[in-house]
Amino acid sequence: MSQERTTGRPTPVPRTWTTWLMVFGVAALVVLPLVIGAGDHLAEPFGGADGQAEETATEINPDYEPWFTPLYEAPSGEIESGLFALQAAVGAGVIGYYFGVARTRSRMRRASATDTTDGASRERAAPADDTPDTHH
Template identity: 50%
Template sequence: MKNKWVLILAALVAFSPLLFLGDASFLGADSLAEEEIQKRNPDYDPWADPLFEAPSGEVESLLFALQAALGAGFIGYFIGLTKGRKESSERNES
């Protein structure tokens, strides 16, 4: 029952900006920083180029989602492995 309320609360926190700020534009930090730099110094020339430029916003979102999924999978695996080793050592001690 406790997990149900935690999930409901998490969903409310995640979707509340969409409900209250429906017409807002949710830009990433990179694009906001680039806009601010161009506004303050229009002659700025970046000293480094990206290694890979995504062909579209959808591909960029897909790559970001894959990166997040791989990171979450790695963290979950590590936590599960650590917990399993701890439980195994506790069983072997008793």
């Protein structure tokens, strides 16, 4: 079912099944690795890629030394995870803001184009007034 806008065009109805499908997909991505036991053979099953890369480099070359040192070393893994989550949230907020602004601009452009088109057709339909404007 669709609702009518002032332009007379039907607006699409939100598809709740698509939303629920996406929610279940994300849930499956989170739960599936836990269910199948991914990472059970590792000491830290879901450790970061940085730690795994350093461990692999050390196995290949025992004299390996990192090129850079971190600017800030978190006192615990929980704080490090929290900072990473904060970084991800800020990034998601910036990306979400960008898409919101882009969508609003697109809607405003379409609305402006529709208003311009409607205005042009009204001007053509109205009789031309050739009398000079005498009001000052």
